[in-house]
Amino acid sequence: MTFTRPEISRRAAAAPRSGIGEIVAYARGRDNLMPLWIGEGDLPTPTFISDAAGDALRAGETFYTWTQGIPELRQALVRYYQRHYATSLSADNMYVTGSGMQAIVLALQAVASAGDEVIYLTPAWPNVVNAMTVSEVNPVGVELTFDDGRWSLDIDRLAAAITPRTKALFVNTPSNPTGWTATREDLAALVQLARQHGLWIIADEIYGLYYYPGPRAPSFFDVMDAEDRIIFANSFSKNWCMTGWRVGWLVAPADIGQTLTNLIQYSTSGVAQFMQKGAIAALDHGDDFIRSNIERARISRDILCDALVATNRVETRKPDGALYAFLKIDGVTDSRDEAFRIVDATGVGLAPGTAFGAGGASFMRGCFLRDPKQVEDAAERLTRYIRNR
Numbered sequence: 001m002t003f004t005r006p007e008i009s010r011r012a013a014a015a016p017r018s019g020i021g022e023i024v025a026y027a028r029g030r031d032n033l034m035p036l037w038i039g040e041g042d043l044p045t046p047t048f049i050s051d052a053a054g055d056a057l058r059a060g061e062t063f064y065t066w067t068q069g070i071p072e073l074r075q076a077l078v079r080y081y082q083r084h085y086a087t088s089l090s091a092d093n094m095y096v097t098g099s100g101m102q103a104i105v106l107a108l109q110a111v112a113s114a115g116d117e118v119i120y121l122t123p124a125w126p127n128v129v130n131a132m133t134v135s136e137v138n139p140v141g142v143e144l145t146f147d148d149g150r151w152s153l154d155i156d157r158l159a160a161a162i163t164p165r166t167k168a169l170f171v172n173t174p175s176n177p178t179g180w181t182a183t184r185e186d187l188a189a190l191v192q193l194a195r196q197h198g199l200w201i202i203a204d205e206i207y208g209l210y211y212y213p214g215p216r217a218p219s220f221f222d223v224m225d226a227e228d229r230i231i232f233a234n235s236f237s238k239n240w241c242m243t244g245w246r247v248g249w250l251v252a253p254a255d256i257g258q259t260l261t262n263l264i265q266y267s268t269s270g271v272a273q274f275m276q277k278g279a280i281a282a283l284d285h286g287d288d289f290i291r292s293n294i295e296r297a298r299i300s301r302d303i304l305c306d307a308l309v310a311t312n313r314v315e316t317r318k319p320d321g322a323l324y325a326f327l328k329i330d331g332v333t334d335s336r337d338e339a340f341r342i343v344d345a346t347g348v349g350l351a352p353g354t355a356f357g358a359g360g361a362s363f364m365r366g367c368f369l370r371d372p373k374q375v376e377d378a379a380e381r382l383t384r385y386i387r388n389r
């Protein structure tokens with residue numbers, strides 16, 4: 001008797017292996033490894049957050065709960081936006097998700113169908129683009145301009161990419177991996193384009209507070225009107241060192257609230273209540289922690305970028321936002337090969353720019369959210385390697 005082997009679905013086949021995951025899998029667990037390849041720091045979640053979650057867990061908060069997030073957490077999100085963005089949102093605008101990644105997936109599901117196009121800026125964090133292909137949405141990359149170590153948006157280039165099939169603009173600012181941070185003028189121009197063409201904006205402002213020239217990066221909240229069709233995807237991961245928790249949120253127009261609740265229902269059916277209690281503690285008592293973590297990132301950013309620029313063989317500038325140095329090392333054209341060589345020679349794990357799509361192939365990404373002494377050590381190893389390359 002012979003068996004026929006069923007094929008995996010077209011969507012599953014469209015999910016490629018992560019180009020960052022590949023180098024991590026190659027060198028994970030080595031002695032003397034300095035892991036700057038992933039977007040997370042070296043600090044665990046602060047105890048005031050873990051304690052709040054642990055207390056709730058021990059108190060038996062272990063049942064199914066509100067699909068869209070518990071009301072207390074949604075109110076805490078309203079207060080967070082009041083404090084940092086001077087907004088007057090309501091709990092009806094807030095939807096709690098199982099990570100920033102899931103927030104992005106649900107936002108895409110809410111606005112784009114198979115065959116539709118979503119425009120994004122590249123180089124880009126690859127998960128977003130791959131989430132589109134898995135949904136059979138066509139990602140349309142518009143390259144940022146790289147000039148004299150700085151990245152900028154050419155709004156005319158973006159406008160030229162809009163077609164009748166375009167449903168949304170996906171904008172990550174400050175950007176992973178480039179650190180490009182939209183100016184207020186960029187944001188106003190994007191909103192204008194979206195209004196003109198009837199498009200959604202999905203705003204990924206997850207690094208909005210990781211902004212070095214001021215208290216926070218310019219935000220779509222600064223330029224939008226109440227009737228603009230903007231969905232914000234965000235996460236607890238970076239602000240409060242909660243990457244392993246997998247909790248995020250969406251801010252969206254209230255009239256699509258039921259749709260988002262339904263989409264949460266048919267994916268995770270909601271986030272564990274005890275984790276949501278930890279998330280409330282993060283929002284309500286975490287501002288000082290965020291400030292000190294950002295100051296630490298600024299010190300480490302300066303150490304890494306200053307050391308590398310001093311080799312005269314690396315083109316980069318200190319990024320205004322996010323957690324990453326995106327480095328163009330003289331002579332590197334295939335950063336995938338180079339990432340393997342660098343980790344073998346120095347023990348420093350960098351993410352290859354090839355993983356971030358068009359415009360990224362000759363760059364390497366290093367995350368500097370870590371103890372300045374460790375970053376100094378990584379910078380020494382890298383500069384030695386680059387000088388002898």
Ligand SMILES: Cc1ncc(COP(=O)(O)O)c(C=O)c1O
Pocket residue numbers: 039099100101102125172175176204206234235236237243246247248
């Ligand atoms: C630009 C951007 N958006 C969203 C996320 C999602 O974060 P998480 O899924 O950990 O909440 C990340 C994580 O690295 C990111 O860099």
